[in-house]
Amino acid sequence: MKNFIKLxxxxxxxxxxxxxxxxxxxxxxxxxxxxxxxxNQSATNTCWCFSGISxxxxxxxxxxxxxxxxxxxYIVRHTYEKKAENYARMHGSASFSGGGEYGDxxxxxxxxxxxxxxxxxxxxxGETKHNHMEMDAAxxxxxxxxxxxxxxxxxxxxxxKGILDAYxxxxxxxxxxxxxxxxxxxxxxxxxxxxxxxxVLTSFTHHPFYKQCVLxxxxxWAAGNFYNIPLDEFIQIIDNALNNGFSVxxxxxxxxxxxxxxQGVAIIPEKNWNEMNEEETAKAFNGPHPEKVITQExxxxxxDNYTTTDDHGMHIIGLATDxxxxxxxxxxxxxxxxxxYEGFIYVSKAYIMLRTTNCMVNKNxxxxxxxxxxxxx
Numbered sequence: 001m002k003n004f005i006k007l008x009x010x011x012x013x014x015x016x017x018x019x020x021x022x023x024x025x026x027x028x029x030x031x032x033x034x035x036x037x038x039x040n041q042s043a044t045n046t047c048w049c050f051s052g053i054s055x056x057x058x059x060x061x062x063x064x065x066x067x068x069x070x071x072x073x074y075i076v077r078h079t080y081e082k083k084a085e086n087y088a089r090m091h092g093s094a095s096f097s098g099g100g101e102y103g104d105x106x107x108x109x110x111x112x113x114x115x116x117x118x119x120x121x122x123x124x125x126g127e128t129k130h131n132h133m134e135m136d137a138a139x140x141x142x143x144x145x146x147x148x149x150x151x152x153x154x155x156x157x158x159x160x161k162g163i164l165d166a167y168x169x170x171x172x173x174x175x176x177x178x179x180x181x182x183x184x185x186x187x188x189x190x191x192x193x194x195x196x197x198x199x200v201l202t203s204f205t206h207h208p209f210y211k212q213c214v215l216x217x218x219x220x221w222a223a224g225n226f227y228n229i230p231l232d233e234f235i236q237i238i239d240n241a242l243n244n245g246f247s248v249x250x251x252x253x254x255x256x257x258x259x260x261x262x263q264g265v266a267i268i269p270e271k272n273w274n275e276m277n278e279e280e281t282a283k284a285f286n287g288p289h290p291e292k293v294i295t296q297e298x299x300x301x302x303x304d305n306y307t308t309t310d311d312h313g314m315h316i317i318g319l320a321t322d323x324x325x326x327x328x329x330x331x332x333x334x335x336x337x338x339x340x341y342e343g344f345i346y347v348s349k350a351y352i353m354l355r356t357t358n359c360m361v362n363k364n365x366x367x368x369x370x371x372x373x374x375x376x377x
């Protein structure tokens with residue numbers, strides 16, 4: 001009788017697992033960081049700022065403040081000016097687009113502070129959703145005309161500011177928010193955000209570990225520094241942050257076939273996508289399957305051969321497990337309330353380890369032993 005009961009239980013477990021593989025993933029949250037509502041970057045390349053600002057908003061909640069809706073476009077506008085200056089100084093031999101990195105947010109907020117969204121929404125062109133296609137073309141065309149000049153005049157920077165004013169709006173020197181008068185810098189200090197508290201991390205073998213490096217990705221136009229951390233400690237920092245109430249800005253490759261906003265998951269199957277037959281490909285998102293073992297060497301190879309590219313910035317806000325006990329990370333996207341989880345996606349640990357290009361985290365979220373190796377304590 002005991003053997004019969006054991007056999008029955010085993011059969012039930014097997015059938016339950018098989019059923020779950022055919023009906024999709026079932027996630028159980030282990031740790032979730034409060035965040036603000038899902039936003040929509042729409043037709044812009046400003047994910048780096050949407051996700052970074054979202055981290056700041058979660059940080060304010062962590063600090064016991066009320067939820068804030070901070071302006072993304074205020075920092076974006078300032079960064080466009082800095083990119084234009086860099087593009088001119090480099091005679092056009094530099095990236096000039098809407099893309100950027102978390103260092104741009106940290107540098108920008110250090111230089112010009114922050115604003116609430118209501119004060120600077122950046123929608124000065126008759127639209128209710130962000131659309132920078134026309135503005136980006138105008139800015140690039142203007143700058144390409146400027147750098148053709150044998151000698152720059154003193155007017156070209158004012159021209160760039162004029163285009164930005166026309167599309168995003170003029171920046172107020174002072175503004176009133178909830179009955180108090182602020183400058184952008186005093187507002188940032190007043191709400192309690194200090195950009196110096198945050199660092200940007202990466203993990204590649206072509207730079208020394210525990211040192212700062214300039215990561216060679218096109219959107220790192222400002223040659224910003226990233227702390228280079230071994231992969232096992234890199235993932236340890238992310239886990240430690242989440243388990244201690246800190247969220248993480250996440251820059252990654254989302255062009256991988258395993259990234260599906262529609263299905264609500266991002267995975268790295270054990271078998272390469274181009275080696276799968278139609279049936280295997282169709283079942284990949286049906287539930288837990290073995291994933292590829294990710295090593296530092298594989299991560300480096302995929303970056304070096306352009307398989308991993310720096311495509312998109314998002315916001316890691318939680319830890320979860322699927323029905324097979326595998327670790328996933330809950331991620332807030334900036335594509336609006338879309339997909340199976342209405343703007344969120346669950347990303348496997350293998351995907352994080354392989355496809356992350358860099359991340360932004362509060363220095364206090366880094367384990368002390370690692371922070372000491374980095375020289376930040």
